[in-house]
Amino acid sequence: MRRFVVVAVPYLWLLALFLIPFVIVLKISLSDPAIAIPPYAPTLDLSEGWQGLKDFFAGLDFENFAFLTTDDLYWKAYLSSLRIAFVATLFTLLVGFPIAYGMARAEERWRPMLLMLVILPFWTSFLIRVYSWMGILSSEGYLNQVLLALGVVAEPLTILNTNAAVYVGIVYTYLPFMILPIYATLEKLDMSLLEAAEDLGCSRLSAFWLVTIPLSVPGIVAGCFLVFIPTIGEFVIPSLLGGSETLMIGKVLWEEFFSNRDWPVASAVAVILLLILIVPIILFQRNEQKQREAEG
């Protein structure tokens, strides 16, 4: 009996507050577009039995999805989200790998401290971390003040409200997600492998390319997915740091919902976003699975 409760309570909770909401999103995305409030046609009337069910499904259509294809705002937003997420992931890797490598090569007694320093920002408010860049990147911000004072630039650079600021924000906030898995694989790497490679004639650099990098691939892949997947649907960063040119689907969905109040279209946007995410999520799961199997 108790065992049943232990399974049933979280199960029912997730069914009611995770799965059913998705079914509702799916249903509304197939309903007739309408401004204002529900119910959206068709409505399911179970009192009419089989006929009611048939009418319900007959009433569903892909009108909203068709609408998404007619307005190029949407597919541009999807593409641009993917592109920004991809480029930002590369940047994060470039910044994160040397840090992870440095941590893994640091003396053992320093490592827990360094690890804590990487994790600490993660506990700090995401919103505040993004916000902290607004003061730095604005045209009269600290970065421009420094650059002007040093005479590097003559005119203040426009960084805030451009894609560049979005990249900076993503790299900054998602950096721990990149560092941690790479550090985990590098830390496990047996130093004698590098010594063996050098013993067999590799230079330091070629030992790094031929041994360290291939063996840290699982960590790199995991880190990239951990940055790429959440970045696609990101809303806060493009809204605070991005400008009018920054087109990201999370922002579009938010605006569709809060500004245009078009819920069926917002739902359709959400459904497509999910479909796009399924591929990287499955690839990520595979990578994790492989790693677990490799570790026995």
Added chain:
Amino acid sequence: MRRFSWINATSLTLGFAFLYLPMLILVVYSFNASQLVTVWAGFSTRWYGELIRNEAFLDAAWVTLKVAVVSSTIATVLGTMAAYTLVRAGRFLGRTLFSGMIYAPLVMPEVITGLSLLLLFIGIGLDRGILTIVLAHTTFSMCYVSVVVSSRLDSFDRSLEEAALDLGCTPFEAFRLVTLPIIAPAVISGWLLAFTLSLDDLVIASFVTGPSATTLPMKIWSSVRLGVSPEINALSTILIAIVTVGVITASLVSKRAIAARQRDERAAAAAA
């Protein structure tokens, strides 16, 4: 260390400067006397005073705290149950669906989670406010709790539970007297994680709340959209300070516990 070259030292220095400089600047400029945030005009605690007198912020902070405490507590109970189910229950009907529902919220974009929950709350006619935020936060943070707790349960020596049963415990007693005390650190970190996630959340709360409840992130959001503000700098500094003190204390406590344990084990081995 032969391999710890100046390259590593440089990349670590630059990397940590990148991670911490923005927050440091925020902290420093929160003590700026000037209204213009980017121009330094001397030390002052004026913005902290204004913050404390700002009732809208205090109200929002209070709402956020209430939501975070309640949702993380429920999420810890549910998440621990879910973890126990995932690790211990073996096969049951719909197990794949269950584990899918546990892991999916971890990768779900917040905008989708928020939208879908809002549509549900409207569909069932639930008044939107603190209750709906608590429900939403509990749902996604229980999944994080469950991941943290189940990784601890995975490495848990199952024979400890069997020993408890063998010595006369009912299954529930075995959980209460043996399993729970041992996995307690993981449960506590699960709670802390859930609490932090709830404190931080802007997107989901914005979707599911009504006019009656505004959380601190929502309040911060509406003011930073207009640009940098000294009051927000002060607020950020307070939040950063709380987190820093909390994390450092926690890590010192656990470090000390580990050190004490290692000392004991060495002593026991030496005495043998």
Added chain:
Amino acid sequence: MSPQTVFAPWDDPHEKPLIQFRNVTKRFGDFTAVDNIELDIFEREFFALLGPSGCGKTTLMRMLAGFETPTEGTILLDGKDIAPIPPNRRATNMMFQSYALFPHLTVRDNIAFGLKRERRPKPEIDARVDEMLRLVQLQKFATRKPHQISGGQRQRVALARCLAKAPKLLLLDEPLGALDKKLREETQFELMDIQEKTGTTFVIVTHDQEEAMTVASRVAVMDHGKLVQVATPDVIYELPSSTYVADFIGDVNILEGRITGQDDDRVEIAWAEDQPSIHAKARVALAPGSTAYFAIRPEKIAISATRPETAPNAVTGKVLDIAYLGNISTYHVELPGGQVIKAQSTNTDRMAAREFTWDDTVWLGWSDAAGVVLER
């Protein structure tokens, strides 16, 4: 042999067994872990389940403890079916291979754990825990946590904890597996001592044949879920029922051959073309022409420089290898046909005075009762 002088309840048809396995089978999916087992274990026995890992011995024990239920068949404790009784209400206690000491409780609280579940009065619990601490000589460590004591001490806490409830039956899963060799040997005798003092029935699971032989009143050798032989240690060693048992317990030479002659309890086995037939005593009737295995322990083969005059069996060969083990030496002797036979001799002299060395021609001889003839 009367039961008053020697402890052998299994030979007494009037004795009622404490545990009876009746056609017990346990399957996990397609895998049969325990295959149709019939077994009686008697009160006050020290019973060892011996076999390689995966042979089903641990499953057999876990069914007694109640962590597994038989797929088929019944297990009776004191004549009653124990299948419906959950582990927490069984009169059995188990000592786990990992010891499973509760890390958050002191030694004292670990030992008191089971007594507290019975809601006994506190003075009674305290007295019983003190008694147990004395039994395993850990009075000084009562307030320590498990990680604050050594491996050997942990092992004794685990033993005290499962003995505290005075179970009818104590199950020990590889109880000495985590100890080093020297400590293990000491502890074996301690274990036997405690078993005798408390009069509890012990069932021990082990893969270590020496351990089983040392502690047990009877040993059950298992293989692939089946009981291969159940007997006292000396019978298992001297009269193994199959080549599997002979090979599993100790060192042995197994020579495959064919029965060529039989006379009363004596048989002749032809086993190699250019070697004389083996003369041996057989305990079972074997038809001439059937395949037979002759198993003989190396220490029962005498090694000499000249042909032994009185031995009914004698072969000659070259010394191929000598394994010097201190107290004894094992000689690997290669016969002209390429077969290798191991013979052991006690080193009564120091090494320098050794009689044979590599490539010496030697004679091996054994009596007709030295080995056993086996069908399989």
